[in-house]
Amino acid sequence: MSGHFLFIHVNLLAPVDSPDTIPISEATILAHLKNHGFTGQILGDFANSPLKPQILAKAINTHQPLAIGFTAYQENIEQIRLWARFAKKLSPAVRVIIGGPQVTFMPAEGLRHMPEVDFLCRGEGEAVMLGLAQALNQGADIASVPGLCFLREDEVIETGSAYGADNLDAYPSPYLMDLIDLRYKxxxxxxxxxxxxxxxxxxxxxxxxxxxxxxxxxxxxxxxxxxxxxxxxxxxxxxxxxxxxxxxxxxxxxxxxxxxxxxxxxxxxxxxxxxxxxxxxxxxxxxxxxxxxxxxxxxxxxxxxxxxxxxxxxxxxxxxxxxxxxxxxxxxxxxxxxxxxxxxxxxxxxxxxxxxxxxxxxxxxxxxxLFFGTPMHDNPAAYSIRPFRRTRPAYLSVCRDYETGTMSAEEIRRISLIWRLNRNDFAEDVRAGRNLFHRAAFITQNRSALADRPEATCLLTCIYLALEAYGAALDCMKRLSKAFPEHPAVQELLQGPFLCFKVSQETARPRFKVIYDCQGSVDGRLVPATCGRFQEAILGEGMLLPEFEKHLNGMSPGEYARFEITFPVGYGQKDLAGKVITFRVHVHHTMEPVTVESYKDLDEQALSNEYELEDTEGLRQYNINLCYRVLHGANVCGRPVKMTDFLVLINLYLKLGFVDLASAVAGKLAENPMLLTHAAHMFRINGQPQKAIELLDRVGIDDPRGRLIRAQALFDLDRLEESEAMVKDMTRPHDIQFADLRVQLAARLALPIETLLEREEALLDAKTQAML
Missing domain, CATH: 3.20.20.70 (Aldolase class I)
Structure with a gap:
């Protein structure tokens, strides 16, 4: 018996080192197929390790698989359609079968809305795939295989139930057959x-x-x-x-x-x-x-x-x-x-x-x-669930597109925001100075929905303090003291003291902050884990290896040093434990601590810093927090700033909620349509669609890119009919953003299903063309 089967595990929500990317379902099916004489392989498409089109193309050209299988969920089915479309472009004869939670009770009409999919797997994957494999290999009638749904001359064929083994040990182990790639796991x-x-x-x-x-x-x-x-x-x-x-x-x-x-x-x-x-x-x-x-x-x-x-x-x-x-x-x-x-x-x-x-x-x-096959999905009225008026393809369930008799859509959105705000990693990021602009944007772009949540303003205050935006931090604390004076988190924040830092010409010592570059090598070879630019650390706070910190102590701004340390055991880099590391270090700035006892004394002008750092590209790459402080300082002081750096600053200002500052910077841009169009894009993606339209109007931009940004901004403002009128007059056949907007408009405006399907085809074609 011969025949090759290809499976693609699609999970764009998980990184490759997550157990969520282990293709346990596909691998168990493949193990069962291999046990019956077939061959196969599994490819992966993950958040930080996307499947490359050339890898799939090589697999198809090399093995000419009888079929390609996917496990489908609501969140990955559009990506599955894309890969299926791409595979069909390369090999029109290859069959595509999808199974999994999205498919078991999916209406058969879903097949008509996914022309690149040949079969729906209705039963247990091992039984159905083996039956399909044997039928394809022998040229038998597919309709004889239980557990399938397919179209024959536009007629839906449902082949009945397919039951799996009573004893699951009947299915061989994909682990014991070494079918699962455990690298990074x-x-x-x-x-x-x-x-x-x-x-x-x-x-x-x-x-x-x-x-x-x-x-x-x-x-x-x-x-x-x-x-x-x-x-x-x-x-x-x-x-x-x-x-x-x-x-x-x-x-x-x-x-x-x-x-x-x-x-x-x-x-x-x-x-x-x-x-x-x-x-x-x-x-x-x-x-x-x-x-x-x-x-x-x-x-x-x-x-x-x-x-x-x-x-x-x-x-x-x-x-x-x-x-x-x-x-x-x-x-x-x-x-x-x-x-x-x-x-x-x-x-x-x-x-x-x-x-x-x-x-x-x-x-x-x-x-x-709300998934296919659940009581809440199949009889929403019995549960006081009100699905939104949407046009959706038959392969998508209602999922989250609903409100209930007791919670409006806005209330459901607010609950979602509050849960995200209270995630542990949100506060941990703020404490560690990580992802500050991402976290700030979440709060500022949902300011009205989070207005009664003191934890939101407390976290935003801490972000402003970390970025030396003391005036904004002071405004936040004044609002907190007035609106939530008895809240424990507010009281803890307001009681101070506040530790700030001023650029100094003195040598580094305990409690000073140091901004430095470092490179570590072993036997002349650079060790990436020990290299970094524009690093920041407070001496004496346990942020650094003790031996490394000992050498930083006493260094002056602008000084270079070379020294050796023995890397300790149990410090997180097992391969370096006990090795002698040669470090080259350059100190850019030392910063002396300034303690402010009361929040009312936070004076942005008195505490502001002027950094002598000109490599803004390096700053963007290695320390975006410091990049912001450098660019903001240059902007306030009127020092020369590159036009591209102004775009960076606009983006960062908007994430922090500093809309007026962003607008002022946009006004400084040269009358360059490309830069101004990009600035309008920055305003839109940062939750300011009206400002984006105003900027396009102010400079009279009406090129294709500008018109698309305007149409997207109108969509964001819920001015759907105006957005639809704009896209009807536009032709951008290979523009993925344009095609995606047309699909969203068809769904939100509840246009005829034929219109939605036509637009989805155009979107898939644009994406497939980009892959090819």
Whole structure:
């Protein structure tokens, strides 16, 4: 038997080192195919490691696959269509099959709206793909293969149900067959079961599995874990929802892990009503470092409406017991649920905080998604769900395009913003000085929706302080003291003192900030992990290697130095431990500390700095915070600034909410249509579409690029008819942004489905042309 099958795992939301990019579903199918004499391979398309078109082209040209398979979700199906379209351009005869959660209950009409897709997989992937492979290989009638949906002469053919093996051990392990690329991975995905017998209103799994739960044996699970451990994997993610389907089975598995796979850690989810001190002790001994519980909502009435009864007091006790056992807790939750009000949704956030569960990972709530096959999607009126008036292709479910009888679309949006604002990584970024402009833009562009959230203004104040925008910080603190004088976070922020820094000519010493470049080498070879430009560190704060800091002490502004240190063990760079590193260091500036006791004394003019740093391109690349301080200082003092640097400054001003400053800088730009058009683009993407239009009007820009920005700005302002009128008069056949805008307009204006499909074809053609 011969025949090659290609699978592409598409996950543009996860980086390549995430376990989310492990193609466990596709790999299990491929293992089953290989066990029956077929060949195949898996390619990946990830957030920081996109699939290159030439890689796919080479795979198709080399192997001439019988079919290409994808696992489809709402968030990746458009990218799947793109890859399928590209593959068909290269090899028109290749078949494309998609399966997964998006497909099981997708209306058959979805096939008519995806001409590049040949088959929908309706059943268990292993069974359906093997049947399809054998039919294609033997030239048999595809209609004889259970679990398929396809078009034949424009007629929909549904071939009936395809059931999988009762004993999941019947499917060979993709790990044991070495089918999964484990490079960059520190954690592996494990599945111990399939299916679910519970019937939550938001979930399609029990319907897809016919209420059955099937299992892998303990022996199979342990064998996979032992193999992965031998490959250097010591952290595992048990991804199935029925990891704890029965207490007896769970205890048996945990005891086997303790006995046969010691020294590992794992994440799992379990039912809270199974948990007691003894089970938590066993989980911890087996290696559990994270346990997730399903919360969904902290309101009993809402939980009843979604058919998920929870004893919230008991869950709180279980959370405390889990934490006391030394295991981190995560809580799954959602908002926008049937019958839930805005205040009740806030109550869920309060429940998570009250129980001291960090808002990170799976504890970051999201709006309930309405997927095909779920009761909430298939009968929204019964749950007081009101889908938006949209034109959508039949392969897309309602997903998040709805409001409810108790929460408006704006209230759902506000809840989403508040959850994001309270994520742990938001505050951590601000404390560490990372991603400050991204974080500031989130707050300033949603200022009205977050106006009653003191934590938003507190975080923005800290960002302004870090960027030496003391006047803006002072304004924020005055507003906080007036609007939220009793709020604990506000009181803590306002009590001071405030540590600032002034450029100095003195030598570096403890408590001084140093701005420096460094290069480290071992035996004459540069070590990238030790190299950096425009680094900033406060001496004596533990930010640097002690031996490295000892050499920085006493250096003067402008001084160069060369010295050697022995890299310590246990400092995060295992390959450098114990090695002698030769450093070359250049100090740009030393900055002496200035303590301001009261926020009322924060004087921007007195505390301002003039930096003698001219390499703005290097600053943009290595230290955008310092780049801003340099460019802002030059702008305020009237020093010469390159026109391209003005564009950078406009972008940064807008992210910080300094719209007037950005407008003033835009006024300094030469009457250069290209620069001014780009400036208008900056205003639009930073949440200022009206200002973008005003800038285009002021200078009379009416070139194709300017017209597109104007049409996009009108769309952002919800002036949809005006935007549609503009794009109707424009012709930009290979412009992806233009084609994408036309698709969005067709959906939002609820234009005929034929118009939407025609525009989607044009968008896919533009993207495919760019790939080719």
């Amino acid at each position: 520190e954690r592996a995905v494990m599945l111990t079961s399939r299916g679910c017998s519970y019937h939550c209103a938001f979930c399609y799994t029990p319907r897809a599995s016919h209420g059955r739960v099937r299992f892998y044996s303990t022996e199979r699970i342990v064998e996979e874990m032992q193999y992965l451990k031998s490959k250097g994997i010591r952290a595992f993610w048990f991804a199935d929802t029925n990891f704890s389907f029965s207490r007896r089975r769970l205890v048996t598995l945990l005891e086997a892990i303790i006995r046969e796979v010691p020294g590992i850690t794992f994440w799992c989810q379990t039912r809270y009503d199974l948990v007691n001190r003894e089970l938590l002790s066993l989980l911890r001994r087996a290696g559990a470092d994270n346990v997730a519980y399903g919360l969904e909502s902290a309101n009993p009435e809402v939980l009843e409406k979604i058919n998920k009864p929870i004893d919230l007091e008991r869950l709180s006790r279980v959370i405390r017991l889990t934490q006391e056992a030394g295991i981190n807790v995560e809580l799954f939750s959602m908002f926008g649920l049937p019958g839930e009000t805005f205040d009740q949704a806030l109550g869920t956030l309060a429940f998570v905080k009250k129980n001291r569960v960090a808002i990170e990972g799976n504890s970051i709530s999201q709006q309930a998604h």
